[in-house]
Amino acid sequence: DAGGVESLDYEVIENYAYREEQAQRGKLYMYYSVGVKWFFALLIGIGTGLAAVFINISVENFAGWKYSLTFKIIQSSYFAGFLVYILFNLALVLSSVYIITNFAPAAAGSGIPEIKGYLNGIDTRGILLFRTLIGKIFGSIGSVGGGLALGKEGPLVHTGACIASLLGQGGSTKYHLSSRWLQVFNSERDRRDLVTCGCAAGVAAAFRAPVGGVLFALEEVTSWWRSQLMWRVFFTSAIVAVVVRTAMGWCKSGKCGHFGSGGFIIWDISDGQEDYSFEELLPMAVIGVIGGLLGALFNQLTIYITNWRRNYLHKKGNRVKIIEVCLVSVITSIISFGLPLFRTCTPCPEADPNSGIECPRAPGMYGNYVNFYCGSKKEYNDLATIFFNTQDDAIRNLFSAKTIHEYSAQSLLTFLVMFYALAVVTFGTAVPAGQFVPGIMIGSTYGRLVGMFVVSFYKRLNIEEGTYALLGAASFLGGSMRMTVSLCVIMVEITNNLKLLPLIMLVLLISKAVGDAFNEGLYEEQARLRGIPLLESRPKYQMRSMSAKDACGNQKVVYLPRVAKVADVVSILRSNNHNGFPVIDHARSGETLVIGLMLRSHLLVLLQSKVDFQHSPLPSDLRGSSPPIRHNLSEFVKPISSKGLTIDDIYLTPDDFEMYIDLAPFVNPSPYVVPEDMSLSKVYNLFRQLGLRHIFVVPRASRVLGIITRKDLLIED
């Protein structure tokens, strides 16, 4: 299989062992497991919140040191400052790419496509390991602190998912951190729920948007959703919000270095435009169209570049990856330092004592109106204000209300073009990288540009360029990621302004529609490039006219007999790489009967442990009482994101080969079956909505033993 991608088994395998275990457990166990689930939700919330705070504090401090050092040096020499700036960035980025290439390769990129795949039923190797978590956290500190054109939001989602998954399997098995007590989640299904919580927690932490986090998990990453899960997911997000809030309160007193001044994306534009007139809807629609076009273009360009990297550049090994990232870092530093040098500065506007905005800001501090390479002390460099600044500050400055005419169209255009190019080039390099913040930067730039035109065209006072910047940001994200409700809610939560909701929706409706005309969303495209075969929620159009039999083609089904000779089992396992086999038995009448489905992974466990081998070729129930269960259910659970056993890991003696094994206690006795002429779209719905891995296509039944209707399912406790 390509790239270590394998399906997950979300179905509960109700074999003999499982039924035994279920029978032993009482109602009390159910309460216990519910309690543990909530406790885990709490832990995921706390863990993700702390990880977010840690990343933010680190990034802000590195960026703070960098800018304050550079600003100090450029007071005497711009060239020395330039060098220091480049080297500082390079060092941070180098540390990040080093961690990724040598320690946690699965932590590169945003991780959202892989998590989306996981929740759709595909396990990508290495994606949820402990080392990936560590790599993600430290890698994104380096890459974001190093000033690359990428964000820390996507990685936080991945971080949350890793934390959740590690908790779900009771710690890291490899680093012996696991605890048996915590291994209550034996089924993939429970783990899936935890990972969903983790994703929501990640978004909630990244944007401090608990409701947005829940909706993001619901709309964008999960493929299955149960309404009971919702409350738990929401709880997790709220815990994140509380943790982050508490940490920020603690940092306010200055204990966290440069952190106090920002780091989290939260722009309170309650000062913004309260009302809008109907003429404004046209420029807003234009923003939507631009967003759709630029977003789709972004997706398309990144597809080309990713393809090229995958097939050519990254094949050459880690050294090339490192060099590539360093090159991108140097180019980014040069552009962001160099371009503002060519801008002539603008005199500061009349100071408005109420606004609290200083112009120019004090050197080495955060804020608006950066004085950079200016002749006079009372001037500011508008390009440096957005380019030579941390991303969060740049966004805040772009969104800022009450600062009409701060930027020149020329600066905004320059920034837009350069940053767009940088974002495209940076995407797909071997560092953790989110696309939210670059998207917001790009979008708010052209949004503000449109806003400037609107202000000068309509010549009315209540139009705020900052509001247009916000709409621009929404439109680019909509055009690239094609998220809808969750993006709306996240935007509302980060700006803390419910009144803009209809406008954001309008813009998103347009940008998504425009983008959809060209290609799929960023995450879907990237998942496809990575060989993650996502199943969409709807069947394809042509499936309506296909039958289940058509989908199987004329495949020759590989069966297993109920009592199989070990040698035969091994040769069957070696001869193909199917992951599930129907097991057949002979009824007394001599007729064959399908008694269930045997998974390859379970077979391998049986072969490895050898305890079920028997000398006789007769089934065990014919030889007496019910078979003893010699296995713990958890032996059959494959650790997440790892390769698991293969047939080559198993060593059998010649004696073993002559033994038999009775599969009946281990098969899944009731896999889902469909009649051969069921239309494929119905089969698809069954497969997708129940999260299956195998469906048996069987001939039409000859009789109906009973009909189940609603009445039959209304069983009282």
Next chain:
Amino acid sequence: DAGGVESLDYEVIENYAYREEQAQRGKLYMYYSVGVKWFFALLIGIGTGLAAVFINISVENFAGWKYSLTFKIIQSSYFAGFLVYILFNLALVLSSVYIITNFAPAAAGSGIPEIKGYLNGIDTRGILLFRTLIGKIFGSIGSVGGGLALGKEGPLVHTGACIASLLGQGGSTKYHLSSRWLQVFNSERDRRDLVTCGCAAGVAAAFRAPVGGVLFALEEVTSWWRSQLMWRVFFTSAIVAVVVRTAMGWCKSGKCGHFGSGGFIIWDISDGQEDYSFEELLPMAVIGVIGGLLGALFNQLTIYITNWRRNYLHKKGNRVKIIEVCLVSVITSIISFGLPLFRTCTPCPEADPNSGIECPRAPGMYGNYVNFYCGSKKEYNDLATIFFNTQDDAIRNLFSAKTIHEYSAQSLLTFLVMFYALAVVTFGTAVPAGQFVPGIMIGSTYGRLVGMFVVSFYKRLNIEEGTYALLGAASFLGGSMRMTVSLCVIMVEITNNLKLLPLIMLVLLISKAVGDAFNEGLYEEQARLRGIPLLESRPKYQMRSMSAKDACGNQKVVYLPRVAKVADVVSILRSNNHNGFPVIDHARSGETLVIGLMLRSHLLVLLQSKVDFQHSPLPSDLRGSSPPIRHNLSEFVKPISSKGLTIDDIYLTPDDFEMYIDLAPFVNPSPYVVPEDMSLSKVYNLFRQLGLRHIFVVPRASRVLGIITRKDLLIED
């Protein structure tokens, strides 16, 4: 079947006729139908928004006239005012109950349990008709305007659902308002999606909470959710928000009579408490516990009363229902007017010119600090402020910040007890009635009470009684309705204050947990009382140890042959009231084969139209070419919420009885099947998650024709 409750068929019946129709339709039709869906979403949004505005304007105007008249009269005589007040209320309530009893019986109550049932797959008779819509709108104007202890929010959800459903079937069939052009939604599935949009629109209109509306639909009412639906539902809610906002802007200029001053629940408590200390968590938890207890008690009391009404009182006919409502109205009027008379008034607090709160308010106006039966002009009656007032004003006054010590504990307690009793008694009378507003009133009263104790206990300045009132409201709704995420979001949206989210969550977690220890949520309990058999999202615990065969018991399956004699069909249909029958045919080898499922409703259509009757007992395909389709698919669609055809509606001549009918083109050729020993919990999941009506239990297969895995479903366009 009890009370006209019948299952819906959300499955697509892929019979011959359907396949033919699908084949004729091109890709273009798909775009057309997507376009129509969005257009309908728009219409639903506009319709529900306008309905909400209409109801609000009417209620506010009636209430405004009532109070201004009463206040004018009591300047001279309290007794005359009392009489006018009672009569005014009685007239409004009488009009409401008259409409309900004589014209639209299905419009009584809140409607949410029925809609929940509809979306779970059960059609309650009359629930989505045009007359119900009309009855609901005018009935709730009467009952809310008449001052009963009920709200207009639940009815608005029902209104939205009715509008959606009527659009979905292209108008009202009975009143000849339907248009063929709009009848694109032939399947129950599409209608279900529309009704989901309608519910969200209703909540969005009731609380001006678009996000809350989406989450309410998702969490509380629907049983199936597709992620594509989310964006459409959200769009609908946002349209509602825009419509309501526009209408309110238009009303601000005074064009809507008394409306300008309120009507929508939206309390901006951004003045409220910004921060909370850890000691406050204890009283907040106490509020949660009280909410859980009182909410569960409310549910339990309403169960008893509803049972009594159902089995005894309402059996006596409409006149008793009318008398009952009138009695409740008079009692409500007497209590709300009479009790404040016994309160001694309180001197007005020192006026704070910045707050904009007048004390006492100008007579006949809306606002806080009502001067009622006071000795001096500079006093207010705190009980009248909450009792002798419109509900919206009362809530606003309870939530009001910066008015510490406005209420005495005695007044709040009196109000709590009396209003709780009134709400319990009013619930279940024959008028449209929502439980949100009464719940908020009850909850905010004890919330404020707890807040008062906290203020006097901790003696710190930044504690706001209004914030506690809000938490109380959340706790009561949580304890009674057991909603979680949606309630949180609605609360945040109506108060426009994101900072309270964690507190609201804490309170809801506790109140829901406490309530769950006693009984189920209000809507589930009411659905059960009304005989709506909801399928929960999880299988019952004991289903794990049952098999599909166990659920069928030893039922004798009633089959139909492929070519059946009309007389036989009629006698089969008369002999039982099953709604689906397996159809069997004989293969050439003489073996029997199940060729599909025939629905009773489809059979009845065939019997009525008679065009498919044939003289020969041979199947049509044996006699030549493929059968012509003589039916339009829409003939088979049952109109929503109506009884549909029964066997008694069909008149057949003796000649007809001798004819034959070939069922093959009309059967559903691939109903879902499960092997007999599949555990019932798996069957349940299949049934519930795919929204089925019938499942065939069949013997184990003798062979597997193919295995479908993810790879087989990845078909490229």
